[in-house]
Amino acid sequence: MTNISDISDITILGGVDKDCNPESIDEVHIRSGEIVGIVGPTGSGKSTLISDIEQLARRDTPSKRKILINGEEPDHGLRMDTKKKRIAQLSQNMRFLADMTVIDFLRMHAKSRGKNSDTPERTIETANRLTGEPISADSQLTILSGGQSRALMVADIAIISDSPVVLIDEIENAGIKKKAALNLLSGKGKIVLVVTHDPVLALTTERRIVTKNGGIAEIIETTEDERQICARLSKMDEYLMELREAIRCGRSLGCVKPCAGMDQPLRL
Ligand SMILES: Nc1ncnc2c1ncn2[C@@H]1O[C@H](COP(=O)(O)OP(=O)(O)OP(=O)(O)O)[C@@H](O)[C@H]1O
């Protein structure tokens, strides 16, 4: 039986778009260590594509795609056993529903994964580096804000689940430090798919799948020029984040230093 921990590649075998026409790209291989973007207009099927991977679809979803692991069709046991499957998905609107404290949840999860006893505390510290409002160990999971919940999920996926396949849906809308979160989630040898409308995240990937009308329309390799644009955009983005943070914390914008290449702070 395929053991997903030894995963070296995922293959997406094309299905059909919303009009039941065959997808333009009929086979996509993603190797371990790759970060692949998924871009496309709203409603074009980005979330559906990562759900197909999470479910290890075998022509049994609306898109009729099939997912292979290491070139093979995963067997029924692997599809159904969430402990063996080890595909982590950070969805667009995920919230914690469990009625327990943050630390109790993390202890339970860490124990079930055989992790060291300091792992839950490390997970909270890591989550708190991604969000402006610190999470306290004794808080109930259900009272966490949207940003705190997502930060905790990112840290939990990175440190406790440590899954070889990570699927991320629009992390830029989570109200957390998106680039730091992506770095944390894309450890060595992992396969990472990131759905995004954000140019910095999209250009950080090596290639991006473009969805249209429910189907995979194109795959674009990131060019050297795009990488350079990404480096500059990233600096502007950091500047924007600092401005946002200053406004959030009730500070005046005069104290925020402009980013390189922008020699004047923004003024009215
Ligand atoms: N290949 C397909 N065949 C049939 N229905 C599809 C297909 N792909 C997507 N859909 C349907 O289209 C709708 C929109 O898809 P989806 O939510 O994946 O879009 P999205 O790109 O993630 O949009 P958003 O940017 O708003 O998050 C869903 O109801 C989904 O079930």
Ligand SMILES: [Mg+2]
């Ligand atoms: Mg979506």
